[in-house]
Amino acid sequence: MSAELDALTVVNQLRDLAADPLNRRAIVEDQGCLPGLILFLDHPNPQVVYSALLAVRYLAECRANREKMKGELGMMLSLQNVMQKSASPGETKLLASEIYEILQLAGKEEAEQAEAAAASCQRKAQFFLGSNNKRAKTVVLHIDGLDDSARRSLCEEALLKIRGVISFTFQMAVKRCVVRIRSDLKAEALGTAINSTKVMIAQQVVKTADGEELILPFQEVTAEHVEENTDIPDYLPEEESPSQEQDKAVTRVGSITDGMGWLNTAANFLTRSFYW
Helix, strand or coil: CCCCHHHHHHHHHHHHCCCCHHHHHHHHCCCCCHHHHHHHHCCCCHHHHHHHHHHHHHHHHCCCHHCCCCHHHHHCCCCCCCCCCCCCCCCHHHHHHHHHHHHHHCCHHHHHHHHHHHHHHHHHHHHHHHCCCHHHHEEEEEEECCCCCHHHHHHHHHHCEECCCCEEEEEEHHHHHEEEECCCCHHHHHHHHHHHHCCCEEEEEECCCCCCCCEEEEECCCCCCEEEEECCCCCCCCCCCCCCCCCCCCCCCHHHHHHHHHHHHHHHHHHCCCCC
16 A cells, blocks of 8 residues: 555544544644644645645634644644645635634634623523523434535535524535534424525434444425524534434544544554654
8 A cells, every 4th residue: 555545544534533523632632643634734645635624624623622733833834835835726725724714713712702701602602502502412414415515515504594503514525414403403404404405415314222324314394493593693602512312313423432542553654654
């Protein structure tokens, strides 16, 4: 297996582990993985670069990671290089720019939020979550037709219109979207919203008692039963410990125990492949 294929395999595994919120702190705290991802941002293979950006974007969703990521040697410079490189695909540049802006706001964002907390935090929490934020649940969607960035944007618009959606993360390689929603919102509302695009069809991924995955179609929900957002706030609040209905949602793409073992393997590969 070539070194390039090895690099793509490693970065794809890190991306998949980073997609699970429970792995994100461990990846950033690991001494080899974050520096390795930064080096992957300068890799000659565009697939490696894009996969590394997706992993970094997942890691940046955890607020506690942002300061460390911003201060990691080479992170901001590598993101700038991707943004300015003429050979970088447009979607790659956009993703790098999005990550750069998120990390740039680290620290400043917390200070501004502290000042505005009394005026805005309560309003936003009530708008999206009512009093049930701790009772949020996670729904995993398999979306036929989720093929490119345009379809992803269309899906984002559909989900943002639903009152009760907290956050969502896309896994484009497997055409999935992991959505955190208020506990009193029916998962069927997500399917109805995405199906209304006419170019995508959403189904729910569920786990059986023996751990096997099933993909089930949604029952249609009439428009009057879906509460729509008319004033979307700038930021959808996210917490690190969602609750879920075990028989109705798959919330993790990898075990934290398995992930930690694989992180050691990835770190060994990175140590062999690069000089720090």
